[in-house]
Amino acid sequence: MPAAAFAAGVDELLAASVDATPRELAAALRSAAAVHASGRDRTVEVVWTGPPTPRLPVRLTAQALKQLIEGAHDRLIVASFAVYDIEDVALALYNAADRGVQVELILESVTGSGGKMTFEGATQLGRQTLERCQLFTWPLSRRPTVHGSAASLHAKFAVADRTCLLTTSANLTGHALGLNMELGVLITGGEAPREVVRLVDDLIAQGDLVGYTPVA
């Protein structure tokens, strides 16, 4: 809940408490604070790449992704369709793995896409980063097809420790993180980050995401 809403709630409470005893009022305030605290852990921030505007308090995509990666303690999951020209992200992933974070990358791949993707994005992360991460893709055999055209692994998101989720239109490319018009949200706390981790775990468990080695 935003602070403004909490303040409004307290105002309302005080206005309704003219005939309350001090002890009642204290109990009501303690209660309101407890309820407020239980919801306070979830924030939603708009994340934007594109022309700056005067009044939008948004985070830039590159900045939000960097913050999420750097904030991961135990497990970091990053998914993307395209990967290109992102040395900063590769370094941040390397550093996360180096400090003991389990890093899982879910990427579109040459083999998984049945050759529809001709460029192996994972290789853009560099050997040293790749050696420290687990790579997953969607095997071609598990993809639905329509009119001979197989589905794509097109999701772009990042989750840190079941607590922080970035979903976005932005691929892991220099253009997407700094140049294009891209929109997403950074969600801290609440159920959504946990749900996405469970989704990934289930997709791995049922064979819709499998480990792979990038084509050189």
Added chain:
Amino acid sequence: MPAAAFAAGVDELLAASVDATPRELAAALRSAAAVHASGRDRTVEVVWTGPPTPRLPVRLTAQALKQLIEGAHDRLIVASFAVYDIEDVALALYNAADRGVQVELILESVTGSGGKMTFEGATQLGRQTLERCQLFTWPLSRRPTVHGSAASLHAKFAVADRTCLLTTSANLTGHALGLNMELGVLITGGEAPREVVRLVDDLIAQGDLVGYTPVA
């Protein structure tokens, strides 16, 4: 705040209220309910296209987009990079415009992309829908370039009435809405939908989004 968190808050309150008078307890509960209600208007739902999994309570992308479009009363903004094979969405947009909703479509375009995009997505919506919508794109002259490659209008989102926001990796294509792996979130209430509407208004005001006519 999720119902579970509210219930936990009430449990905590009751546990701490052994020596409270009934009147104090009532005041505390009223207060908690008021604070809870003030935060209740914001929900975050994970939105997914891809293989189903047993335990994820997600919405499908097609379903979430349809719900958002059908729920719009005054103004509907839909942004996408690609548009292809989406008769259902075209019909939902037509119906929204027909019931008086101002429908604004923000799309990548042949001209805006400087020919990088060779297919005019907007035409996939059909003449009757297009006649009832305002079309916006990012003019080439306003796009930053790196090494001769211009930025893309790659954002994919929808906002209804400043109250409901879908941000996603999914383009307005049949594959994205029903076949690929795509992730997003549907946010109802709170600041994020309003912030995105302000962003669009500012981009239009400063000339980064301009009306256009699709190349036939």
